[in-house]
Amino acid sequence: VGFFAMRLISLLLVYTAIQPSQAFIEDILNQAFGGAGGGGGGGFQFQFGGGGFHQPQQPRYKPVKFPKGVTSKIHKSMDWMKGTEWMWNDWEKVRFQSDGIFVAPTEECHQPQAKQCKWSADKDGKIYIMWGKKSGLHEVKADHMPDMNDDDFELELPNISLSGKRKRDGAPLHAEFVQVFDTEIQDARRDLYGDLGLEPGADVSTVKKAFRKMSIKYHPDKTGNDPTAHRKFTRIGEANEILSDPAKKFLYDMGGMESVRAMEKGDIPRGEDGHVTYPVPLEKLYTGSKEHVRINRRVVCTGCRQKPDLEKCRGCGKCPDEVKMVQQQVGPGFFVQQQQQVPSRERCKNEDTELELNIEKGMMDGEQIVFEGMAEQRPGQIPGNLIFTIKQTSDQRFTRENGYDLRTATQIPLKEALLGFDRSMAHLDGHQVRLVKQPGEVCQPFEVMKIPGEGMPHKVEGGGHSDYGDLYVKMNVKFPESLTDAQREAIDKLFPAEETQ
Structure with a gap:
């Protein structure tokens, strides 16, 4: 509606030179916006010559007052009545709002904003209802009181009845509990x-x-x-x-259930994520590892705005500005929701936090480990995530290929390359890998031997691993730097001259 309204206003300004009749313009605007809201009372009426547009005036009522000698307050022992709905005299449902307004389906009591009907309660459990000026004062009392110190006191409410009389004529009154209709009241408790x-x-x-x-x-x-x-x-x-849930927990600690509900409605902005590049040796990506990491981040000192002298509040100072959603007027009668920074009344400090990084077997370079809601805290925001990005560091002996395969090299004496060998080499975790060439099999220089199942573990979703890649070992044959006369003669006899092509 706001966008459409601004377009209409712009068109009116553009066509001012044409000067269409006021009646014509008023008709356009009233067709666009008149009657919005239902019930015939929520729309705008556009009129020129008297200050633009206005909302139709509602009937004005003078707020009702309790008689002298009757309390206008709700005693704290009667807080259980706040936000409750009751069946009144087997007739209709009535509501006791938390702000002391009484709502009933009668002419004077169906508009809470008129404040024509109110309720109060004293320490003795008596409930006073001003049912407008016509019906006047009603007095009722509960047949018994719930224990407000019991977390489950609301379970007792269906067993409570109200009874009493109307003050002016003594007409009997009774009411039966229906429900707690005000979820904000439930949340606050x-x-x-x-x-x-x-x-x-x-x-x-x-x-x-x-x-x-x-x-x-x-x-x-x-x-x-x-x-x-x-x-x-x-x-x-x-x-x-x-x-x-770290984000919801943070908001609950800061502002109770009201803040949590606001988050669920999308009314609270989310803070930026924190990013850390974390180097991990290939060895630990092969074996898996639990790493304990200490980070320093800003945290909100919960409860320290109200009680700054608490022991836990030592070292807490001013927090950064909060980001809140506020209404901004963009035109006569038109508002939009915008983010705005406002000074924070909360207190903050930098604090060391220890985290446990679970380096799973087979994790890849660039893979991320996310700690939800563990980025820096800021009042009025859902904390972002702290994201650790794995940076695989190089290994002196092994290199990783295609994610799951490993490559390495080993040196083989010439004699073993010619006659065969059965030797072993240490893997990343120290276990021995067997390398075998049977007698009669000659190992060529730079030959690559494939060892199935000795590569990197395959990480599977949800943790663990299902299989391993392969290990490729390059054979570096070590030739002697020189030969004796006897060695040359022996080789000459063993290997007759071959024709080269």
Whole structure:
């Protein structure tokens, strides 16, 4: 819509000299944008001569107030009511919003923005509802209260009923729980680390270990139809899904579930990947290896903006600017989402991190090992990946060909080249490779002997290897630098003169 609108405005400017009638232009714009949004109240009306265009005015209501002596606050012990939906008097569903707005399908209460209907609650568990000015104050109370300290208190909500009276005439009231409709409220209450029995900030390996242990304990095969156990099993699965993902874990540690949900919607930009060229000897590409590498990177000091005096916050300083999505006005009434750098309130520091590189047997030069979310951290961004690129270093004895074959050379004395030999040579990992020429088989200078299955391992997807390439050994025959008279006579007798062609 924004692009189309800008094109229309441009056309209007171009054709100003023609000066078409205002009614004509207004008709075009209203056909393009009038009535958008449905319901007859969400569109723009374009009018000239009075400041461009405007939105039709909605009826104005004066926000309702609670009577004197009735609290307008929601006591923290009643936070469990926030974001809940109830069936009211077996009639219709009503909602208790987290901001204290009460929503019901009546004339005064169906528009939350009008603030004509509100709710509050005191420490004794009494709930007050201002149902607009006509119906006035309603008072209800829960038949019992859930334990807010219990992570699974929401399981108790379906068993709670509300009852009371309307203040003006004593009409009886009752309500039955339907659902928690506000997922943001549910998310705000979640403690993913607590779900797994861990302290905040536990690392990914600890998270996975705790999940394996608890998933066995609460698996439906063991707990049957126990609803509490089923809820627990679901919660630990959700916690593991987020905390075992480095990018989601980082965002959760920074901004809770709100940041994770924003990432899932694509509202959070991703940081740049970090790249490291890592030299690996051919020997380790043959045998495989576990390499421990220490890197220094910028990390966000989680929790240090609120509590900078914590022990873990020592050495934490200012973070780089954050990148956030903001609305920018590009024309009257038209906005676009753009990235913008804003000063960060978080704290950062450089920190050493140890990583384990798994060099698999048969890895190729240029192959990559990726550590997800381990690039430098920056507030307001999903950390990029840290990518190690394998750089195969040269070996003094062996060279690699076609990915899986090896070539080398060995020196053979002239006598063995003529009479045959049975010798061995050390491979990359030290095991001995047998080289054989049977008596009567003459080894020619620079002859290449193929040893099947003694090349590089074939790496297969998912780890491991299935086969090996071949080893090619070039025979460098060592000739004597000089011969004695006796040696010349012996050779002359053994090898009669041959005609050359």
